[in-house]
Amino acid sequence: MTRTYENAISALNSLQTNYAIVEELRKSKSPADQNARSLPETVEWLRRIGHTPSELDRINPIHVAGTKGKGSTSSFISTILSQYTKPQPDQSTPRLHKIGLFTSPHLRFARERIKIDNEPLSEAQFTRYFFEVWDRLEESAKLAGEDPTARGTKPQYFRYLTLMAFHTYLSEGVDAAVIECGIGGEYDCTNVVQNPKTSVITSLGIDHVAMLGDTIDQIAWHKGGIIKPGVRAFSAPQPRTAVEVLEKRAADKGSQLDIVSEHPDLQAGNSQMKLGLAGDFQYTNASVAVAAAAEFLRKTGVAQISVNVMSESLPAEFKKGLEETRLGGRCETRYEKNVSWYIDGGHTLESIRLAGQWFAGRIQADSSSSDLARKKTRILIFNQQTRNSTALATALNETLAAALGSTTPFTHALFCTNITYKQAGYRPDLVSMNTNADDVELLRVQKSLASAWNEIDPSAQTHVFGTIEEAVDFARDVAEQERKVLQKDEAPVMTFVTGSLHLVGGFLDVIETKPYTESG
Numbered sequence: 001m002t003r004t005y006e007n008a009i010s011a012l013n014s015l016q017t018n019y020a021i022v023e024e025l026r027k028s029k030s031p032a033d034q035n036a037r038s039l040p041e042t043v044e045w046l047r048r049i050g051h052t053p054s055e056l057d058r059i060n061p062i063h064v065a066g067t068k069g070k071g072s073t074s075s076f077i078s079t080i081l082s083q084y085t086k087p088q089p090d091q092s093t094p095r096l097h098k099i100g101l102f103t104s105p106h107l108r109f110a111r112e113r114i115k116i117d118n119e120p121l122s123e124a125q126f127t128r129y130f131f132e133v134w135d136r137l138e139e140s141a142k143l144a145g146e147d148p149t150a151r152g153t154k155p156q157y158f159r160y161l162t163l164m165a166f167h168t169y170l171s172e173g174v175d176a177a178v179i180e181c182g183i184g185g186e187y188d189c190t191n192v193v194q195n196p197k198t199s200v201i202t203s204l205g206i207d208h209v210a211m212l213g214d215t216i217d218q219i220a221w222h223k224g225g226i227i228k229p230g231v232r233a234f235s236a237p238q239p240r241t242a243v244e245v246l247e248k249r250a251a252d253k254g255s256q257l258d259i260v261s262e263h264p265d266l267q268a269g270n271s272q273m274k275l276g277l278a279g280d281f282q283y284t285n286a287s288v289a290v291a292a293a294a295e296f297l298r299k300t301g302v303a304q305i306s307v308n309v310m311s312e313s314l315p316a317e318f319k320k321g322l323e324e325t326r327l328g329g330r331c332e333t334r335y336e337k338n339v340s341w342y343i344d345g346g347h348t349l350e351s352i353r354l355a356g357q358w359f360a361g362r363i364q365a366d367s368s369s370s371d372l373a374r375k376k377t378r379i380l381i382f383n384q385q386t387r388n389s390t391a392l393a394t395a396l397n398e399t400l401a402a403a404l405g406s407t408t409p410f411t412h413a414l415f416c417t418n419i420t421y422k423q424a425g426y427r428p429d430l431v432s433m434n435t436n437a438d439d440v441e442l443l444r445v446q447k448s449l450a451s452a453w454n455e456i457d458p459s460a461q462t463h464v465f466g467t468i469e470e471a472v473d474f475a476r477d478v479a480e481q482e483r484k485v486l487q488k489d490e491a492p493v494m495t496f497v498t499g500s501l502h503l504v505g506g507f508l509d510v511i512e513t514k515p516y517t518e519s520g
């Protein structure tokens with residue numbers, strides 16, 4: 001196989017578990033069996049690529065679990081820490097060298113998952129480390145007398161990327177690595193990390209119930225599994241039962257757990273600071289990030305951060321880091337001639353409500369009271385392929401109705417699959433094999449969403465599309481027509497894109513690859 005980025009992505013995609021296998025596993029094996037095998041298997045994969053769990057101490061991990069806010073909190077921590085990689089006048093202070101940030105899922109490119117100093121690996125770096133891991137696995141299979149190309153001689157997709165991130169960070173001399181869990185914590189393959197500098201639990205909610213259970217205390221138990229003996233842990237505020245479980249998990253390991261309330265400089269709605277990530281909930285994530293980054297810097301001796309950092313004015317580096325943090329697809333706004341796009345990948349009940357509140361706030365901020373009263377053209381682009389999509393769409397409408405006093409916030413509700421393009425299909429980095437192909441082909445989810453939306457808001461026009469590109473084209477056409485009949489200074493048509501990070505990733509790819517051009 002030629003060593004190109006394209007070939008790395010296609011080899012990586014071959015490690016996705018396809019939908020039929022996922023379904024079979026769900027029926028035949030209990031999650032308990034899979035859970036018990038997860039960490040010993042990961043340690044074995046690590047050995048096969050030439051590393052050991054204790055070697056991971058070198059990258060000084062900060063381990064992050066949670067249901068919501070992992071990616072944002074991790075990005076805040078990483079950007080705060082990167083302030084300490086820059087040369088300082090006082091050379092006596094030890095500085096950090098390189099900051100790793102491992103997150104999932106990606107939006108447009110798989111290489112976004114493995115960042116160094118907040119930049120995705122370049123295609124060349126990704127290709128190099130991808131094939132180094134690949135070759136080591138094949139060598140080791142040969143040594144074990146196995147067929148190196150057989151299925152089972154490579155780990156599945158997420159575990160492969162986790163191993164690759166560890167290998168990359170060790171090879172690159174990363175000395176602070178923020179590692180986000182995939183699912184859960186206790187049995188997540190990232191939990192081969194033995195001695196993190198700190199463990200972080202972001203906001204908990206109900207998600208991944210097949211693996212983690214369907215109550216908040218079961219979920220808290222899994223996430224609390226990243227707390228390590230004697231290592232101080234920080235958690236966002238949680239429901240009482242979840243706090244009890246987390247406190248017990250910490251006590252069992254002899255570790256201190258701090259529940260972090262909002263820092264005085266970071267009070268939602270009342271803060272002088274504009275965070276790099278929009279949405280009131282980001283103040284919660286930012287406060288947890290401050291506590292964790294401070295612990296890391298104290299523990300590694302990189303900087304003398306006050307033990308009272310959570311009640312004192314924030315250090316300048318922290319402020320700068322919080323302001324400079326960037327992460328696409330989370331309450332993000334993009335503008336083009338006729339449309340302003342409001343983009344959020346929320347896909348649980350809690351996060352779709354928060355995303356709805358954010359969008360309602362944007363409507364209120366960007367509209368006059370007469371705009372609010374009359375029915376302005378506003379468009380929703382929505383999909384959620386695997387979870388309870390109707391419940392999410394309903395929660396979104398309820399949230400907007402409560403915030404705006406109108407149950408008809410959109411004139412058009414567009415439901416599309418996560419397939420990127422009409423002709424080219426998925427962008428290769430966005431191929432998904434673990435969705436039901438029949439559902440996608442027959443647009444089952446989208447049709448059912450459209451009929452649910454017809455009940456929720458009979459005044460909206462609903463439309464179903466096979467691809468994201470078609471939904472974007474339609475929204476642009478509606479907006480262009482709208483602008484032709486309105487005065488020039490009329491605000492662009494507000495379009496809200498939400499329900500799934502996969503949808504949002506594909507959407508960003510479409511608007512970047514096919515920027516708006518005025519028709520005829």
Ligand SMILES: Nc1ncnc2c1ncn2[C@@H]1O[C@H](COP(=O)(O)OP(=O)(O)OP(=O)(O)O)[C@@H](O)[C@H]1O
Nearest residue numbers: 067068069070071072104105203281330345346351
């Ligand atoms: N503290 C929070 N509370 C509730 N929802 C949040 C919070 N932080 C982020 N979200 C929502 O979750 C979405 C994903 O954010 P983020 O990537 O930070 O979380 P995550 O835990 O990494 O999510 P996932 O595992 O689903 O990728 C955001 O777009 C937002 O809608």
